[in-house]
Amino acid sequence: MKPEQLPLLNSVSAPAIHPDGTKAVVSVIRPDFDADSYVGQLWSVPLDITKHPRRITRGFRDSSPSFSPDGLVLAFLRSDPDGKPQLFVVEAAGGEPQRITDQHSGISGFIWAPDSHRIAFLARVAEQGRYGTVDGVTAGGEDARLITNNQYRMNGVGYTGDQPQQVFVVEVPELGGEPAVAPRGRAAHEQPAREVNGIPAAKQLTFGDADHDSPCFSADGSQIYFVAGLHQGHDDDLVTSVYRVAASGGEPTAVEPSNKIRQTVTDVRTSTDGQWLFYIAQDMGQTGRDFVARNGVLHVMPIGGGESVPLTDVEYLDVAGPLEPSGPASVLVLNTALGSVELLDVPAEGEITPLVHGARVVIGASVAANGEIAVSYSDAATMGDVASLERNELRLLTDFSAGLRNNSRVSEPVDFGASSEDGHRVHGWVVLPDGPGPHPVLLNIHGGPFAQYTGAYFDEAQVYAAAGYAVVMCNPRGSSGYGQSHGRALKERMGTVDMQDVLAFLDSALAAFDALDQDRVGIMGGSYGGYLTAWTIAHDHRFTAAIVERGFLDPVSFTGSSDIGWFFGGEYTGGTAEQMAAQSPMAVAGSVTTPTLVIHSENDLRCPVEQGQRYYSQLKSQGVETALLVFPGEDHELSRSGTPHHRKQRFEHILHWWAQHLPTPSNTPEV
Template identity: 65%
Template sequence: MKPEHLPLLNSVSAPAVHPDGSRAVVSVTRPDFDADAYVGQLWNVPLDPGQLPRRITRGFKDSAPAFSPDGLALAFVRVMGPSAKPQLFVVEAGGGEPRALTDRTLGVEAFAWSSDSQRIVFSSREPAAGRYGTRENVDAGAEDPRLVTDYQYRLNGVGYTRDKPAQIFVLDVPEFGEEPRVVPRGRAQRDHRPAGDVPPALQLTSAATDHESAGFSADGAFVYFVTAPPGSDDTLETGIYRVPAGGGEPLRVEPAGAPRQAVESVRQSRDGKWLFFIARGLGETGTDFVARNAVLHCMPADGGRAAALTDPEMMDVACPGGRIELRGPAGAIVLNNAQGTVELLELHADGDHALLVHGDRVVTGAAWAGGAMLVSFSDPSTAGDLAVLDDGQLRLLTDFSAALRVQSDVIVPQELTFPSADGYPVHGWLVRPAGKGPHPVLLSIHGGPFAQYTVALHDEAQVYAGAGYAVLMCNPRGSAGYGREHGLAVKGAMGTLDMQDVLAFLEGALDKFPALDAGRLGIMGGSYGGYLTAQTIGRDHRFSAAIVERGFLDPVSFEGSADIGWYFGAEYMGRSRPAMASQSPMEHVDEVRTPALVIHSEDDLRCPVEQGQRYFTALKRNGVPTALLLFPGEDHELSRSGTPHHRRLRFEHILRWWSRFLPTAGNPAGPGTEGMPDGGTRG
């Protein structure tokens, strides 16, 4: 794969299954270089093997499809253009012209149908008066100052949150046969009173915190949601609330005897008897989040104790894009991180459970209706596809990665496990380029640390392997997916066992595969991966070069500048300055000899840009070959969801750096490396 193949990466949403079980609708989105944005439409996918999937909308970017429970309508989110905000639309299930239901200043974030198909609840950020374009001719630089009194006032990818909290709204879905409005002209225009083209929406919440995971109760009388309770600014605690769907005072729904926890999502069962919710424990402090697996709980809807339906020590059911889906009267479907894969689980209020999908794939969404279970997933050969679960087996319904496989050489990773220095098994993969070698090796480290590399097609590894590099990826201690004890191993000891594990995985692969060149090694990583890369090159000088991207590099300045800084470093490293210093890359930067490219985004609030700037400056002051690559307008998610132009340029700069220090036949040194720091030696 090459950087120019980014537009071939089709992402597939969680499926919307028609109530009769005959078909599903998914959104298929991709990076587009011409628009420098993500574009995509909705696709209809029949379950009948004799019928082919087809595109059914032609918007700039259509996503998040959801059928009404009666099957007559399809709601979705549409972005009208590169700078437009996402708005809610609805169209007849059989086809027709979509109708806009919202015209929100900051767009719509999520929505859900009522059981009678007459109403939709949605969340949207409500801007404070005079901010974010609500006052004509007042841009961001001319707004009034912000008086900050809380820890939690910014969020990466969102910016300030207290002056635009996510609120919850309900609207009545108009009849499809309703005559459209016309714009008055001539004499009629004199008497015209402007009326909006979208139906009115009732705001149900107003507190200055984000309100999320909104959904109707089974009978439609209430809306359940998740938000932070009053007075919880110094904790990560969130709870379950409900509010009358017609308006009223929100009330907390608190499980009896529940510990302090962060609730992430909530759904009432279809029979109305139970509440399913996903939550993470927070310990006594309310901020002890380290290696806390997300657990699916179930409690009686009228109150009582909540029972854990998944194992809090070994299972983690909060996956990116995952949500609670319902099946039957009292069943729930969730995704589970499991040793480099993501499984699909079905659990019931009575304790029954089933493992529906497992193996070498990453389930990204699922839904059940009309007797059909539809599953969206990724695996080593597809960025996203849809399948139906037939007799316990997945039957593929789409092939949205066909063009990627035709136009580029997709390499299937080889699964490996090697013992660490203390015998602990370290699990990971080798993505090996074509040819006999010897191949230079890139040791790639994931973010988190409580995250995991998976078997899913990974554009980063494919691009580097396509340029002639053997890519090693593993899940050292501290990662998710291997149980809580595995994740807790680095609490108070970051840069110790985790560094030992990634180096042991590297050494195991070098010993096992003669085609890997032990004399030409690179190391790279982003976020926590940037942290561990910086820690490693401060102690181990075997690497020819390194890339430190969006790194957590100085816990001291991080505390006051990052959106999570007020708790993250203290919980992972401890609160004493000596403990933090022993685990800090900035404390060891003077020991670095390895040439290092530092990459950061200017709008990154998770690991603020000052982290990279200070690290780069220290390297340069010490005479270490270095460069600082800064991306304007991007945040912490650049490598995953940055603009397509920036993502391509990022790849090109990374390959240029490796060509300088680790040239290959597919990525030779030469023209294109002008202005890069001198190579030097491997220290």
């Protein structure tokens, strides 16, 4: 794959299966250079393999499809080029979509009521006078912000204290009726407030000062459950809980388990039989902030509260939502496992059933009333496709990555394992370019650190392989998917066993693959990967060159500048000055001699740009060959969801850096 082929990367959403099991609908979104944005529409995918998928909407960017429980209406989010996502509905049989929300900040998620006549949705509510709520008041002209709390910013969002995310409910209009006509003259003054320009008025149900998330209706539709941190002192910890509020409005009440622990709840869903409440949570320890490498655990408790029972093993399973009902008292969950993401069916009472496992990354799944299951997934050959699940086998229904495979060679990752210095097994992959070699090697390190590389299609590895580089990537201790103790091995020990593991994996790969040139090796990584890259080149000088991207480089300044700085560094490195210095790449930057490209984004609130600027300045002052590449308007997610132009430019700069230091026949320096 080449940087200019980014528009071939079709990302596929979780499927929405029709209640009758005949079809599923997904969104297919791709980068577009002309729009310098992400475009895409909804596709209908018949579960009958004799029929073909087809595009069914024509919006700029249509996403998040969901059928009403009665199967008559399809709801989805639509974004215009310069607009925020709004909620649209269309008859399931086809027709013209109708917009039913007009939220100033847009919609971030929604769910149907069991009666198919209402939808609960999430939207940020901006304080009056901010974020364009008053004409003529620009961002630079807003009133000053007086900040007294820890949790006031979020990467990709900005300030959050003056625009908390709230829960709303809206009535879905009769789609077969006559279109509303915008009132004029005296009628405009006499019209009730229930509609504005034909858009039904939504009712705001929550008003707390924290973000609200994961709404779902009770089985009878009278209550809405959601997740939030509304307890006293919620600004000083990471604890969130399940709450409920009447769908008609009122004060929220906490739904407490009798055996309550301090935990972060991420997803909640009621069982369709109305008896149970499923939720995913992570134990936050006694402080309420001990988040390091905590596996997500699926719990169940009676619908009104009571004893909470964990349904998945906290040590060996790391489950995540969204929670999808699979029966009267069971749900589907995703499980991070050994460089893959599995699909599990978990009942309130009984045994867990693995549905999809192996060398795949499940994106999402949904179940029809007749038991048909649609699954979206990626693997080594696809960015995302849809399949039906029959007798534990996936039956492929789409080929959204055909253009990618037809226009570029896909280098399939080779599964590989190695032993670390202390005997610990390290799992990963080697991606080889064309030709016999020996090829220069790029050691890639993932972010997180509680994340994982997988064997699924990875644009980074494919771009580097196409340029003639062998890519070596692994999941060292600290990564997710290999047990909670594997992830927590880095707590107050960053730069120890993790560096040991990646270097042992590299050495084993160099010894095992004749096509790898052990004398021409580069190292690179982003976020935590930027941390470990910077840390490693201060201790190991074998690397020809390095790239440190959006790195966590100084735990001291990170504490006051990052959106998560108030807790992240202290939990990972320990909170004392001595502990931070002992695990800080800035503290050992004076030992770096490796030529290093530093990449950062101006709007990065996760690892603020000062981290990269100060690291670059230090290398520059001591005579190390270095450069600082800064992207305006981008945040921490540049490499994954930045504008297509900047993503392409990022790849071009990276390849240029490697052409200077590790040239290949396919990637040579410009003359």
